Amino acid sequence: MASRHKILIVDDEPDIRELIDYHLGRDGFETFTAINGYDAIAKAKQFAPDLIILDVMMPEMDGIEACRLMRNMSQFKNTLIVFLTARSEEYSEIAGFNVGADDYIAKPIKPRALLSRINAILRRNVKQQEEDEHAKITIGDLVIDREAYLVYRGEEKIVLAKKEFELLYLLASKPGKVLTREQILKQIWEESVVVTNRTIDVHVRKLREKVGEHYVSTVKGVGYKFEL
Structure with a gap:
């Protein structure tokens, strides 16, 4: 079967690496492995x-x-970066999303569920790239460039994590409209991903820190909106 995507598997446990490597390889992916963070960056x-x-x-x-x-x-x-962990504490999940994770998968590994999740993430990413190619939003001094995944505020370039950018783009594409947390979850995270309101709040806070407090406002008890 021809390879469709390249996937790097990073885990210090050989049996976990081999299990994931075997099933992804059998499903047609081109795989590579690493044993720790240093090795992952190099690979x-x-x-x-x-x-x-x-x-x-x-x-x-x-x-x-x-x-x-x-x-x-x-x-x-x-x-795309998907965290794999045996830890279930909320702070670990928040820490992962805070540094730019796209998804979170808990151990023990269930191969069929893992393949389904990986394929869903990749399909959604490809579809999103095709739909949003060359898309750019300009509101006031803020320019949101979907193709480059960059934000400009006047002459200043602002680099956001992937989920932060998608959240900003979603809100800015509907300026003045309140989006509920449920709508945000549905459009930005996979349905199979367990994401709490706290996770969304963390992303909004990071957005405000990087882009500016006044662009995204909270509608108490409902959700968020992009201010004109």
Whole structure:
């Protein structure tokens, strides 16, 4: 079967790497493996994967730090990053999304569910890129460039994490309209991903820190809207 996408699998446990590698390879993906965060960054630079499955708890450099470093590198701004972890604490989930994760998968691994999730994320990403190619929103001094995944405020360039950008683009595409948390979840996160209101609030807070407090307002008990 011809390879469709390149996937980097990062986990310090050999049996987990081998399990995921086997099932993804059988499903037609071109796969590479790494054993910790340092190794992941090196392999990602070498192979330019479309998606990285990144374990959170690893020696030498954990997944959170590796993701944070990669999100600050321009070549990985559109790379999908899915965290893999046995930890279920809310702070771990928030930390992952805070550094730019696209999704979160809990151990123990269920191969069929994992394949379904990976395929859904990739399909949605391809569809989104096709639909939004060359799209650009200009409101006042703010320019949101969908193709480059960049935001400009006057002459200043603002780099956002992928989910932060998608949230801003969604709100700015409907200026003045209140979007409920349910609408935001449906359009930005996969239905199979467990995302709490707290996660959305974290993304809004990060947006305000980077873009400016006055662009996104809270409608108490309902959701958020982009201010004209």
